[in-house]
Amino acid sequence: xxxxxxxxxSSRDIRTLISFYSNYLWNxxxxxxxxxxxxxxxxxxxxxxxxxxxxxxxxxxxxPLPLPSSSxxxxxxxxxxxxxxxxxxxxxxxxxxxxxxxQTNLQFWLSRAEGSNARKVYxxxxxxxxxxxxxxxxxxxxxxxxxxxxxxxxxxxxxxYISERIAVLSSLRGxxxxxxxxxxxxxxxxxxxxxxxxEKSFSSLMVTLSGLFSKLEASISHLNALRQRDxxxxxxxxxxxxxxKLPEINQEESQWTGxxxxxxxxxxxxxxxxxxxxxxxxxxxxxxxxxxxRYWIRYTCGAVxxxxxxxxxxxxxxxxxxSDIDNWIREAKESTVSxxxxxxxxxxxxxxxxxxxxxxKRQKGVMDIEEVNLTSNSLHRMLLTFCEQxxxxxxxxxxxxxxxxxxxxxRYEKELMHPISNLLNGExxxxxxxxxQKLKLDTEMAMLELDQILRAxxxxxxxxxxxxxxxxxxxxxxxxxxxxxxxTRVQGRGRKARIQRRLLIVEVEKTIMQYQNYIDQGLxxxxxxxxxxxxxxxxxxxxxxxxxxxxxxxxxxLKQDIFDLGKPGLQTAYKLxxxxxxxxxxxxxxxxxxxx
Numbered sequence: 001x002x003x004x005x006x007x008x009x010s011s012r013d014i015r016t017l018i019s020f021y022s023n024y025l026w027n028x029x030x031x032x033x034x035x036x037x038x039x040x041x042x043x044x045x046x047x048x049x050x051x052x053x054x055x056x057x058x059x060x061x062x063x064p065l066p067l068p069s070s071s072x073x074x075x076x077x078x079x080x081x082x083x084x085x086x087x088x089x090x091x092x093x094x095x096x097x098x099x100x101x102x103q104t105n106l107q108f109w110l111s112r113a114e115g116s117n118a119r120k121v122y123x124x125x126x127x128x129x130x131x132x133x134x135x136x137x138x139x140x141x142x143x144x145x146x147x148x149x150x151x152x153x154x155x156x157x158x159x160x161y162i163s164e165r166i167a168v169l170s171s172l173r174g175x176x177x178x179x180x181x182x183x184x185x186x187x188x189x190x191x192x193x194x195x196x197x198x199e200k201s202f203s204s205l206m207v208t209l210s211g212l213f214s215k216l217e218a219s220i221s222h223l224n225a226l227r228q229r230d231x232x233x234x235x236x237x238x239x240x241x242x243x244x245k246l247p248e249i250n251q252e253e254s255q256w257t258g259x260x261x262x263x264x265x266x267x268x269x270x271x272x273x274x275x276x277x278x279x280x281x282x283x284x285x286x287x288x289x290x291x292x293x294r295y296w297i298r299y300t301c302g303a304v305x306x307x308x309x310x311x312x313x314x315x316x317x318x319x320x321x322x323s324d325i326d327n328w329i330r331e332a333k334e335s336t337v338s339x340x341x342x343x344x345x346x347x348x349x350x351x352x353x354x355x356x357x358x359x360x361k362r363q364k365g366v367m368d369i370e371e372v373n374l375t376s377n378s379l380h381r382m383l384l385t386f387c388e389q390x391x392x393x394x395x396x397x398x399x400x401x402x403x404x405x406x407x408x409x410x411r412y413e414k415e416l417m418h419p420i421s422n423l424l425n426g427e428x429x430x431x432x433x434x435x436x437q438k439l440k441l442d443t444e445m446a447m448l449e450l451d452q453i454l455r456a457x458x459x460x461x462x463x464x465x466x467x468x469x470x471x472x473x474x475x476x477x478x479x480x481x482x483x484x485x486x487x488t489r490v491q492g493r494g495r496k497a498r499i500q501r502r503l504l505i506v507e508v509e510k511t512i513m514q515y516q517n518y519i520d521q522g523l524x525x526x527x528x529x530x531x532x533x534x535x536x537x538x539x540x541x542x543x544x545x546x547x548x549x550x551x552x553x554x555x556x557x558l559k560q561d562i563f564d565l566g567k568p569g570l571q572t573a574y575k576l577x578x579x580x581x582x583x584x585x586x587x588x589x590x591x592x593x594x595x596x
Contacts, residue, residue: 061546063539065092066188066566068195080261084198087265088187091209094272095180098279099173099536106169108288113162120158121151127294165286172282175219177532178525182212184535188568199261206264213243213271220278243271339469347466372444376401379437383408386430408434490544501589504541508565509579511537516572531568538566548588558586 065088112123125136136154143150186208187194193201244267292299316324383404387395390411395404412431490500511534518527542562549555561578564570582589 061543062093062096063535063542063566064563065089066184066568067191081198083261083265084194084202087268090272091183091268092180094276095176095183096536096539098276099176099180099532101283102169102173102176102279103536105283105287106166106173109162109165109169113166117155120162121154124154124158124161126297128289129293129296168282168286172220172279174529175216176279177530177536178219178528179212179216179532180535181528181532183209184531184566185568186212202261202264206268209268210245214245216275217243243274343466343469347463369448372441372448375437375441375444379434379441382434382437386427386434390427405438490540498589498591501541501544502583502591504537504544505579505582505589508534508537508541509576512565512572512575512579535566538562545586545588549586552587554586554588558582
């Protein structure tokens with residue numbers, strides 16, 4: 001639809017007015033959220049570099065250096081040899097630790113990149129803290145007024161935000177993994193010489209390591225140049241990555257002196273500290289938001305709810321002159337004691353009495369049977385006397401009560417024809433008393449049977465009374481067991497931990513296959529990067545299975561298999577056979593038999 005010049009001019013004025021007031025309101029809102037100074041992070045980074053502590057002398061219990069197996073139990077004989085092994089272990093340890101930090105953050109951003117556009121927008125607005133929430137909300141409202149595709153723009157912004165972090169972290173991971181792979185290759189190449197005479201082979205190895213640091217510096221500097229050209233991350237890096245080169249030392253000699261070895265080792269440590277500082281700053285700028293930042297809305301609502309609950313409790317406490325809380329505590333205590341008495345103490349005492357006092361209760365049962373026998377004998381004598389007087393002859397001793405009762409009932413029916421006279425002069429009163437005695441006997445026998453049934457089921461009744469407490473205890477035990485077994489670490493002992501360890505083997509197998517694929521295609525740089533990731537995965541597997549394998553006495557074989565998977569000269573086919581054996585043989589890597 002065409003618009004007139006006046007109409008277009010008026011629409012531009014309206015948009016300008018809206019933009020002016022939105023900017024004004026936004027500036028007022030931003031003043032409520034204090035922001036750090038622009039060079040705050042750079043100052044902190046410089047301070048950390050200036051006060052950097054030396055690398056810890058405590059060794060990680062991770063994947064060992066690719067030295068011959070005969071060197072595992074041999075200790076260095078000189079201080080220089082010990083320092084040579086220490087610096088080599090430190091290079092590998094620091095590289096793997098930095099790779100772990102990069103990989104953890106990279107996996108987070110990759111999971112966010114796989115989400116839908118709505119999920120990305122939700123992350124940009126709600127999972128980056130209060131300030132990002134205010135920024136995103138204001139931007140969304142502003143663009144919704146001036147443009148109908150505000151959600152699409154915000155989605156593109158989120159995609160670019162996530163993609164940049166993935167690109168930077170992926171490049172850092174590739175450079176560091178390639179450095180680790182080349183270092184591993186060199187140590188494996190000098191393995192025999194390092195075991196026999198570490199001081200003699202140190203000069204050649206350190207010159208090679210100096211070249212590796214230079215190559216790593218060039219790789220990361222290239223990344224830094226690309227980021228300075230186009231970056232959406234606030235701020236710039238405060239320092240470039242500059243490694244110190246190996247000093248000019250007489251390398252023609254067969255062996256360095258102690259001072260030369262110490263200088264070279266100190267230089268390596270300086271370079272490691274420089275690498276740690278640089279990667280720490282790089283990862284800090286591209287790291288995933290912390291858990292508190294991602295779930296700040298939940299924590300805020302929880303804090304508000306806790307404050308309301310605290311205020312409500314305060315109103316009913318002694319501090320405000322109220323005795324409600326004391327009354328509730330007393331009632332809860334009384335209810336608990338009553339529940340314990342009714343469903344725990346009394347049923348258990350009843351079961352104890354039933355099991356331990358059986359003889360006493362049996363004697364009481366014998367007395368009840370004797371009372372019934374007395375009543376039965378009395379009824380028999382009454383029937384016998386009545387029948388003999390009525391018939392006028394003696395009855396046999398083996399006459400049954402049923403036969404005599406028939407005689408009594410026949411006489412009773414006959415006496416009822418003249419009830420008044422027979423009540424005074426006849427046998428009607430005696431017949432009625434005999435029937436009363438018979439009713440008494442039947443009642444006592446019924447009560448005796450009922451008492452026997454109740455006593456036989458007394459334990460069952462006690463168990464039924466204790467069932468609520470039993471189920472409550474069972475629920476508490478199950479909850480405590482689930483709480484203790486909720487350990488989701490890969491070193492855990494539950495089913496989830498076993499699944500994670502088996503997934504590590506899958507990751508090792510995939511990395512081996514990708515490494516061989518790059519070798520076949522002639523992509524040496526990609527192959528080196530993949531081999532470095534293989535060393536990282538093997539280190540994770542090494543740490544995950546060590547504790548369990550040591551308890552089952554299979555650690556020596558399993559350690560050697562993991563060590564063989566990292567050998568550069570071993571054929572890929574044999575490595576794949578090893579990964580299949582890991583999943584099939586070792587107990588700590590078997591699938592869980594219990595399905596939950």
